[in-house]
Amino acid sequence: MAAAPKRPFRWHISVFLAPALLVYTAIMILPLAGTLQLSLFRNINQSQVFVGLENFRMLFGDPNWSVNFWNALRNNVWFFVIHMLVQNPIGVLLAALLSSPRLRFSAFYRTAIFVPTILSFVIVGFAWKLILSPLWGVAPHMMDLVGLKSLFTPWLGKAQYALTALSLISVWQFVGIPMMLIYAALLSIPEEVIEAAECDGITGMAQFWKIKLPLILPSIGIISILTFVGNFNAFDLIYTAQGALAGPNYSTDILGTFLYRAFFGFQLQVGDPNMGAAIATMMFLIILGGVCVYLFLVQTRLRRYQF
Amino acid sequence: MSTATRSLPRTIGAHAILLTYTAIALFPVILVIMNSFKSRAGIFGAPLTPPTPGTFDLIGYATVIGQGDFIHYFQNSLVVTVASLFFVLLFGAMAAFALSEYRFRGNSLMGLYLALGIMIPIRLGTVAILQLMVASGLVNTLTALILVYTAQGLPLAVFILSEFMKQVSDDLKNAGRIDGLSEYTIFFRLVLPLVRPSMATVAVFTMIPIWNDLWFPLILAPSEETKTVTLGAQLFLGQFVTNWNAILAALSLAIMPVLILYVIFSRQLIRGITSGAVK
Numbered sequence: 001m002a003a004a005p006k007r008p009f010r011w012h013i014s015v016f017l018a019p020a021l022l023v024y025t026a027i028m029i030l031p032l033a034g035t036l037q038l039s040l041f042r043n044i045n046q047s048q049v050f051v052g053l054e055n056f057r058m059l060f061g062d063p064n065w066s067v068n069f070w071n072a073l074r075n076n077v078w079f080f081v082i083h084m085l086v087q088n089p090i091g092v093l094l095a096a097l098l099s100s101p102r103l104r105f106s107a108f109y110r111t112a113i114f115v116p117t118i119l120s121f122v123i124v125g126f127a128w129k130l131i132l133s134p135l136w137g138v139a140p141h142m143m144d145l146v147g148l149k150s151l152f153t154p155w156l157g158k159a160q161y162a163l164t165a166l167s168l169i170s171v172w173q174f175v176g177i178p179m180m181l182i183y184a185a186l187l188s189i190p191e192e193v194i195e196a197a198e199c200d201g202i203t204g205m206a207q208f209w210k211i212k213l214p215l216i217l218p219s220i221g222i223i224s225i226l227t228f229v230g231n232f233n234a235f236d237l238i239y240t241a242q243g244a245l246a247g248p249n250y251s252t253d254i255l256g257t258f259l260y261r262a263f264f265g266f267q268l269q270v271g272d273p274n275m276g277a278a279i280a281t282m283m284f285l286i287i288l289g290g291v292c293v294y295l296f297l298v299q300t301r302l303r304r305y306q307f
Numbered sequence: 308m309s310t311a312t313r314s315l316p317r318t319i320g321a322h323a324i325l326l327t328y329t330a331i332a333l334f335p336v337i338l339v340i341m342n343s344f345k346s347r348a349g350i351f352g353a354p355l356t357p358p359t360p361g362t363f364d365l366i367g368y369a370t371v372i373g374q375g376d377f378i379h380y381f382q383n384s385l386v387v388t389v390a391s392l393f394f395v396l397l398f399g400a401m402a403a404f405a406l407s408e409y410r411f412r413g414n415s416l417m418g419l420y421l422a423l424g425i426m427i428p429i430r431l432g433t434v435a436i437l438q439l440m441v442a443s444g445l446v447n448t449l450t451a452l453i454l455v456y457t458a459q460g461l462p463l464a465v466f467i468l469s470e471f472m473k474q475v476s477d478d479l480k481n482a483g484r485i486d487g488l489s490e491y492t493i494f495f496r497l498v499l500p501l502v503r504p505s506m507a508t509v510a511v512f513t514m515i516p517i518w519n520d521l522w523f524p525l526i527l528a529p530s531e532e533t534k535t536v537t538l539g540a541q542l543f544l545g546q547f548v549t550n551w552n553a554i555l556a557a558l559s560l561a562i563m564p565v566l567i568l569y570v571i572f573s574r575q576l577i578r579g580i581t582s583g584a585v586k
Contacts, residue, residue, distance in 0.1 A: 012490040013405050017417070020402035020461050023394070027436065027458035028424055034435030094328060097321045105322075111573045112329045115336060118569050120519030122541045123561050126554070127335045136551070138338065138354050172331070180577065204317075225426075233428040236521045240541060256430075263434060264526075277434045284431045291426045 036284065038277035048274075055278040065262075065275065069282075071250055072258040075163055079254055080231040082167035083174075088223055090171070091178025092216075096208060098179070099186040110183070114176035121173075125240030128169045132156055156241060159251035166252055170237055174230070178223045185219035186212060218299075225294040232286050235260060255283050336562060343367055343555035350551055367556030371543070374553070376531070377560060380539035387449050387535060388517050391456035395513050396506055398457070399464030400472075404494050406465065407472040408480070418469070424462030429455065430522055440527055447530040455523050460513040467512075471505040472498060511576045518565065536561060 039055055041048040059065050098106050131138050132155055140152040155165040197211045235256030238246055244266055246253035263276030341357050342350045349362025406418050445451040475498055483493045524538040540561045547553045
C-alpha cells in the first residue's frame, strides 16, 4: 500500500487521469498533429521531404486538384445551408409543438421521430436509394396519389438534384437532435415567466416569438455549431448512396469523400497520404474556424438567462 | 370558455403536424421491414401493402444468412462496441473524478485539453492514425478499432461525467476519508454507484456512433475476419444490387437489433438529453 504521506505528490490524481490522457493523446491528439505536419511534406523518391505550403498551393491552384477541391467545398457549403434552413426550423417547430402542455402521446411522438437518428448511414442511404429508385416505383406511386406524378424524376441520378436530395435525406435522419435539444430548452423555461407573459396578454404565437424564442437562442447556437461540425465532417451517407466517386459526375462530392479519394486513390489515381493530409488540414481549419466564430462571437453575445 | 374553444383546433393542428412528421420518420423503416417478408412479385407488385399469405416469402432472409457471414460481423461489432464502451466509461469516469474532485495545478487546462476532442472530429487525424496502426501492426485487428473509438468517446464522457460528479455530496466522500478509505475505494465504492444513471446516458451516446461507424472499419479493419456489421452490410448491399429480396432482408437485419435496443433504452436516452446532460 502506498500510504500517502502528508502533502507530497498525490499519486492517485495521476493514476485517475493517466489512462484517459494516454489513450486520448496517443490516438487522437498526436495523429491530428501528425496529419497537420504531414500536409507540409511530400513523398519524393521514397522519402518525406519538407515542401512548405506546396501541397496547399497545388490544392488551390493546380487544376488536377483545385477543380475538385472547390467543387467539394461548394457542395459542402450547400449541404450545410440546407441543414440550417430545413433541419433546424423543423426541429424547432416539432419541439414547440411537443412542449405544449397537456399534449397527449408526446412520449410516443418523441420516440418515433428520433428513430432515424439512431440508424446507421448505411441503412438510411440504402433505404432511401430504394425508395427513390424508379425501378421500385414507391416514390412515383406515392406522388401519383397526390397528383404530382409528373414532378417525379430519379433525383439521386441527376446532377442538378442529387446533392439537395441527399441533404434532405440527411435532414430527415438528424432532425431528432435539434428537436430534442430545443425541447429540453423549452421545458427548462420556468412557469413564472410564461404566467407573467399570459398576464400581459401574450399568448400563442406571439408568446413563442417574443418570450420563448429569445430564451432558447443559446440552444439554437449550440445546434448550429453541432450541425456545422457534423456537416463538414460528413462522409458515410454520400459514400453509401453514391459511392466514393460521389456521382453523378462529382455533383455530390463533399470534403469527406474528396479526402477519402485523395488518401486512398480511386480507379487510376494512386492514393496520396500527403494530399490527403492537406485536405484534412483544410477541414480542420474550417471546423476550427466555425468553432471559434461560435465561441467568441456567438456565445459571448447571446445572453444566458439564469433562472 | 374562450380558451377552450380556441385551444381545441390548436390541439388538433398540433397532433396533425406531429402525426404527419412521425409518419415521414417511420415510413422508410416500416416500408423496408414490411417488404423484406415478401416475394419478389409482392415487392414490386404492391410495395405499400403489408405481406399477405400470397406474397409472404422468406427467400431474402435465406439468401442473406446463406451468403453473408452476418453472424460473424455481428460478433465483431459487439466486441468492438462493448470493449470501447467499457474503456470509455472506466477511463472517462476516472478522469472525470480527478478533474471534479481534486484541486491541482493545471486542472482547468487539462479539462480544456480533453474538451478539445468534443468539437474536433477524430476523423481528421485518419492519415496519421493509419500510419500509426500500420507501424504497430494493428491494421485489420479489432484492437485498432477499440483504441480509436475509446479515444473518440472519451472527451464527451469526461465532460458529462464531471458535471455529474460535482453533484456528489462532499460530506459523503469526507466521511469515507475519515473512516480511512483510500481515494480509490472512495471512487469505486462511493462515487461510481451514485453516478450510475449518468453512466447509462453516456453509454447510450457513445454506443450509437460506434455501432454505426463506417469510416474506421473501412480504413483500419476491412478484412473479412474483422468486418463490422455496418461495413459488412455496406459491401453486401453493393454486391446484391439486383437481388431486392436479399437487400431488403439485409437492411431489416441491420435495423432490427438497433431498433429493439432503442425501444428498450429510449426512455434513458431521452431523459439523458432532456435533463441537459448534453449542453
